[in-house]
Amino acid sequence: MKQSGWLRRGAAVAVLAMATAGAGLSPALADDAPHKGGVMRLVARSAAGTIDPQINYTLQYFQINYVLYDTLVTFKKVGGTDGFTMVPDLAESVPQPEDGGKTYTFKIRKGIKFSNGQELTVKDVVASYQRIFKISGPTSGTFYNGIVGADACLKTPATCTLAGGVVGDEAAGTVTFHLTQPDAEFFYKIAMPHAAIVPADTPAKDAGTTPIPGTGAYSIASYDPNKQLKLVRNPYFKEWSKDAQPEAYVDEIDYDFGLTDEAEVTAVQNGQADWMFDQPPSDRLAEIGTKYADQVHINTLMAMWYAPMNTNMAPFNDARVRQAVNYAIDRKALVDLFGGPVLGSPTCQILPPGFPGHEDYCPYTKNPGAKWTAPDLEKAKELVKASGTAGQKVSIVVEDTTVSRAIGVYLQSVLNSLGYDTSVKAISPNIQFTYIQNTNNKVQMSVSQWYQDYPAASDFLNILFSCAAFHPGSDASVNISGFCDKDVDAKIQKAMALAVTDQAGANKIWAEVDKDVTDKAPVAVFFTPKHVDFVSKRLGNFQFNPQFQWIVSQGWVK
Amino acid sequence: MSMTSEDLPSDFPAAVALKRRPAAGPWITAWRKLRRDRAAMAALGVLLLVLLLCLLATAYARHVAHTDPFVSNISGSFTLDGVTRPVLEPSTTGLGLGFTPIGPTWNINGYFLGADNQGRDVAARILYGGRNSLLIAGTSTLICLVLATVIGVVAGFMGGLVDAVLSRLLDVLWAFPIYLLAISLSIVLISKGFDIGPISITSGSLWLPIFIIGIVYVPYVARPIRGEVLSLKSSEFVLAAIGLGVPSLRILWKDVLPNVMTRVIVFVPIMIALNMLTESALSFLSIGVQAPDASWGTIIQDGQTMLYTRPIVALAPGLAIVITVLALNVLGDGVRDALDPKSKLRIGGA
Numbered sequence: 001m002k003q004s005g006w007l008r009r010g011a012a013v014a015v016l017a018m019a020t021a022g023a024g025l026s027p028a029l030a031d032d033a034p035h036k037g038g039v040m041r042l043v044a045r046s047a048a049g050t051i052d053p054q055i056n057y058t059l060q061y062f063q064i065n066y067v068l069y070d071t072l073v074t075f076k077k078v079g080g081t082d083g084f085t086m087v088p089d090l091a092e093s094v095p096q097p098e099d100g101g102k103t104y105t106f107k108i109r110k111g112i113k114f115s116n117g118q119e120l121t122v123k124d125v126v127a128s129y130q131r132i133f134k135i136s137g138p139t140s141g142t143f144y145n146g147i148v149g150a151d152a153c154l155k156t157p158a159t160c161t162l163a164g165g166v167v168g169d170e171a172a173g174t175v176t177f178h179l180t181q182p183d184a185e186f187f188y189k190i191a192m193p194h195a196a197i198v199p200a201d202t203p204a205k206d207a208g209t210t211p212i213p214g215t216g217a218y219s220i221a222s223y224d225p226n227k228q229l230k231l232v233r234n235p236y237f238k239e240w241s242k243d244a245q246p247e248a249y250v251d252e253i254d255y256d257f258g259l260t261d262e263a264e265v266t267a268v269q270n271g272q273a274d275w276m277f278d279q280p281p282s283d284r285l286a287e288i289g290t291k292y293a294d295q296v297h298i299n300t301l302m303a304m305w306y307a308p309m310n311t312n313m314a315p316f317n318d319a320r321v322r323q324a325v326n327y328a329i330d331r332k333a334l335v336d337l338f339g340g341p342v343l344g345s346p347t348c349q350i351l352p353p354g355f356p357g358h359e360d361y362c363p364y365t366k367n368p369g370a371k372w373t374a375p376d377l378e379k380a381k382e383l384v385k386a387s388g389t390a391g392q393k394v395s396i397v398v399e400d401t402t403v404s405r406a407i408g409v410y411l412q413s414v415l416n417s418l419g420y421d422t423s424v425k426a427i428s429p430n431i432q433f434t435y436i437q438n439t440n441n442k443v444q445m446s447v448s449q450w451y452q453d454y455p456a457a458s459d460f461l462n463i464l465f466s467c468a469a470f471h472p473g474s475d476a477s478v479n480i481s482g483f484c485d486k487d488v489d490a491k492i493q494k495a496m497a498l499a500v501t502d503q504a505g506a507n508k509i510w511a512e513v514d515k516d517v518t519d520k521a522p523v524a525v526f527f528t529p530k531h532v533d534f535v536s537k538r539l540g541n542f543q544f545n546p547q548f549q550w551i552v553s554q555g556w557v558k
Numbered sequence: 559m560s561m562t563s564e565d566l567p568s569d570f571p572a573a574v575a576l577k578r579r580p581a582a583g584p585w586i587t588a589w590r591k592l593r594r595d596r597a598a599m600a601a602l603g604v605l606l607l608v609l610l611l612c613l614l615a616t617a618y619a620r621h622v623a624h625t626d627p628f629v630s631n632i633s634g635s636f637t638l639d640g641v642t643r644p645v646l647e648p649s650t651t652g653l654g655l656g657f658t659p660i661g662p663t664w665n666i667n668g669y670f671l672g673a674d675n676q677g678r679d680v681a682a683r684i685l686y687g688g689r690n691s692l693l694i695a696g697t698s699t700l701i702c703l704v705l706a707t708v709i710g711v712v713a714g715f716m717g718g719l720v721d722a723v724l725s726r727l728l729d730v731l732w733a734f735p736i737y738l739l740a741i742s743l744s745i746v747l748i749s750k751g752f753d754i755g756p757i758s759i760t761s762g763s764l765w766l767p768i769f770i771i772g773i774v775y776v777p778y779v780a781r782p783i784r785g786e787v788l789s790l791k792s793s794e795f796v797l798a799a800i801g802l803g804v805p806s807l808r809i810l811w812k813d814v815l816p817n818v819m820t821r822v823i824v825f826v827p828i829m830i831a832l833n834m835l836t837e838s839a840l841s842f843l844s845i846g847v848q849a850p851d852a853s854w855g856t857i858i859q860d861g862q863t864m865l866y867t868r869p870i871v872a873l874a875p876g877l878a879i880v881i882t883v884l885a886l887n888v889l890g891d892g893v894r895d896a897l898d899p900k901s902k903l904r905i906g907g908a
Binding site for chain 2: 284298400
């Protein structure tokens with residue numbers, strides 16, 4: 001998914017981060033003793049839209065929703081790679097699949113209460129899954145369409161019952177899911193905040209700025225998107241699983257909006273804020289990396305920065321042109337634009353290092369092999385000459401942010417050197433992601449980012465490059481390149497089917513798909529980014545989880 | 559009985575003056591007065607210097623700095639006094655985060671004012687950017703003044719329904735805050751360009767900011783011109799011409815327009831200054847000049863992200879704007895004084 005921005009109807013997306021937490025560059029702060037109580041102040045440039053956990057599709061609020069709400073199962077809330085471990089949350093245990101992987105029965109924990117004092121029941125679980133469809137949630141058609149009855153719910157959301165798909169047994173305290181076909185990623189999907197369990201009587205419409213009660217460690221006291229989101233302890237919360245929803249340290253979290261990223265850095269430096277959501281601007285990186293090194297945490301993300309090229313529009317409908325772009329770009333220069341080698345690693349392929357199915361591969365370098373070393377401009381010019389497309393006009397659509405714009409200007413320079421007449425259009429980050437997806441906008445090339453939703457190769461290769469992910473004329477067509485290759489598609493289907501029974505075997509096929517897509521070059525991958533968290537001196541116990549990034553509830557302040 | 563210089567004694571001073579110096583026209587008189595205005599002449603000198611430097615942009619970039627200010631040079635290096643340094647210097651202290659573009663070398667052979675975050679020579683870009691800023695400001699001023707003069711003269715002279723319609727149109731345009739109107743038009747047109755009938759402007763063209771800026775200021779010039787024409791229309795010489803049956807077009811061309819032109823000329827430096835500021839604002843907001851073209855506004859925007867590390871990238875084009883606009887305003891004052899008949903006594907008596 002996209003790092004930020006308000007995705008109303010995105011297809012599959014969602015951010016995350018690979019954790020090297022604890023490791024990496026996360027220096028321990030001076031005081032390691034736990035401190036309960038106090039008020040923690042977080043800052044961000046802006047709010048991220050609706051507070052409805054089943055609708056909001058931004059990293060900014062995913063991070064918050066993970067401590068406000070619970071799902072049946074979840075990712076373990078600890079730092080490091082252990083954070084990818086699936087643990088039971090509102091369910092007593094992670095169930096074994098039945099019926100060849102098409103049925104799962106969850107036993108719901110007893111005694112858990114929502115922040116309004118109401119006890120969580122089987123009815124709430126069933127109603128929450130119905131609500132995903134009733135409100136036409138952004139992932140209802142992608143993550144949850146495999147549930148029996150989902151087709152009918154997608155057609156007529158208002159009358160959704162998921163009959164035969166999500167079956168509650170109040171006497172037994174169980175909820176049983178029936179799938180139309182086995183899904184190796186089912187647990188990952190129901191661990192997303194869109195599957196948060198909310199009270200059964202929650203209105204089936206976007207909650208907007210009205211808080212919905214949750215079962216997490218915190219509850220929302222107030223929300224004004226122009227000013228502040230205030231979280232206080234959930235008075236009815238009692239820790240039932242430290243792995244799933246650990247008790248929080250601070251009593252109150254004030255999340256203020258409206259500062260520029262420069263002001264955010266200054267606020268953290270001065271101790272007026274404890275953490276900033278946005279990445280520090282490039283001109284402050286050297287300063288914070290030198291004077292405030294002990295307040296900086298750097299962690300690798302399971303993500304990529306890349307340039308989708310429209311495979312259905314000239315000149316990029318010629319694979320040689322797309323390959324030429326891949327050969328010509330200096331990935332080291334792009335890493336420098338992002339903040340230097342500490343914050344990114346050049347790469348040519350789709351799957352990030354360390355991700356399931358990843359095998360080092362880079363054909364687009366001076367000495368083709370496993371890793372990128374240097375651009376090959378001569379090879380690129382040969383390919384462009386062979387394609388006969390030199391002189392054509394190319395437009396690059398970028399986000400109006402410092403890094404995206406700088407990358408766009410750099411690409412413009414590269415494409416001009418290859419003989420194209422290139423222009424750069426910078427548009428608001430709020431609309432750029434949807435704009436570049438819609439084929440009606442005739443976008444030839446763009447600059448974008450993709451962050452994992454969950455640790456599965458399909459989250460990159462199936463979602464970004466399958467024929468099914470291409471929806472001409474739609475704002476929700478994350479296959480931005482419009483890439484559709486029958487052979488690649490067949491391999492994707494094969495890998496997804498095999499993953500149900502043989503994950504290792506499936507990963508081998510994913511590695512092949514990764515290489516195939518890289519060779520056909522519907523995109524030019526630039527680098528794997530790292531994430532910078534800049535925190536105040538008084539903030540302790542910073543834990544970076546690969547799924548949730550910083551675990552907000554586990555930070556304490558002195 | 560009338561008297562000429564022939565009727566005066568030959569040693570009479572006035573007669574000598576009249577014989578030796580034929581009466582100067584209003585333009586020459588104005589120029590003479592302007593030449594005596596030291597501040598205005600200094601401002602004109604500054605403007606000519608700025609113009610000359612900007613016109614030398616290509617020569618400077620190619621033959622002095624040996625750089626292409628429109629090509630990214632992120633991984634490049636630069637040698638000065640036998641020392642080779644990367645154009646973008648990576649941080650080597652602390653966590654090693656970020657990089658800092660090379661600072662001013664104060665050497666005209668390269669990176670005189672340092673590099674921007676694409677590794678491009680800032681000094682060369684400022685010269686190229688100045689060319690675009692001056693071109694846009696000058697051309698949009700021309701468009702604005704031509705349109706405003708036509709509308710103001712026609713409305714004022716024709717009166718009646720024509721005046722009412724044109725005046726209301728100006729009112730409508732005037733009702734919008736200038737910058738809001740310019741920004742709105744730019745946002746709408748910047749992505750798709752402008753294509754109506756024979757007029758076709760592509761999205762990245764400099765003509766877009768030129769036309770937008772030229773049009774939004776029309777009411778500010780057209781209104782005073784209309785007022786001037788209304789005043790002239792009731793003056794004795796125009797009434798006399800009408801009384802003698804001189805055709806309206808001839809009156810307009812021979813009597814009204816020459817008198818209005820002095821006011822139009824006073825507007826020239828003022829409007830260039832205003833348009834330059836507007837262009838800079840639009841370009842700063844990414845809705846004016848588009849990359850790879852540069853203007854002083856776009857360079858300020860580039861520098862905005864480097865304020866902490868290389869403030870000169872934003873300050874240098876800002877200073878260029880300040881100097882140019884200040885010079886234009888001082889020159890504008892001088893031109894107004896020179897063309898103002900009421901200032902004759904003051905200057906003459908000085």
